[in-house]
Ligand SMILES: [Zn+2]
């Protein structure tokens with residue numbers, strides 16, 4: 001269930017021989033994507049700048065994917081803006097590799113690779129999306145030092161100091177283990 005539409009590239013004469021390279025850049029008019037519980041909108045879609053290389057046994061796809069993603073800050077719930085720039089590194093083999101040995105447990109742990117389709121095309125959409133997801137943080141913040149919301153009154157502490165934190169500290173001192181010292185009358 002890919003979030004991106006297929007991005008099919010024909011492996012044609014330009015990539016016929018080992019060492020042949022093909023630049024591929026463009027724009028995907030993708031509106032959004034999600035990672036875990038986070039949804040992001042992509043006001044400017046996704047830009048990619050890739051190089052396809054015939055590496056002998058397959059097509060190596062490398063390059064950069066860029067997108068501006070808008071989400072919601074986990075701490076203060078204000079909009080959070082992310083500038084994402086991810087690296088693509090994907091290998092599409094011409095043929096499924098011969099298995100050197102049979103291992104029944106191999107299915108899930110096997111090396112991840114893609115294949116060039118029988119119609120001599122590759123779909124680089126998953127590689128583009130993976131590059132973006134790699135760069136997307138699991139904790140989304142509007143800014144690195146976001147102060148978040150006051151747990152007592154809900155004020156956005158980036159915008160104003162509601163004073164609750166100071167009150168809490170005072171209370172902790174009053175109720176803390178040394179509180180009794182404050183009430184001792186040392187002159188008596
Ligand atoms: Zn925030």
Ligand SMILES: [Zn+2]
Pocket residue numbers: 150151152153154155162163164165
């Ligand atoms: Zn407060």
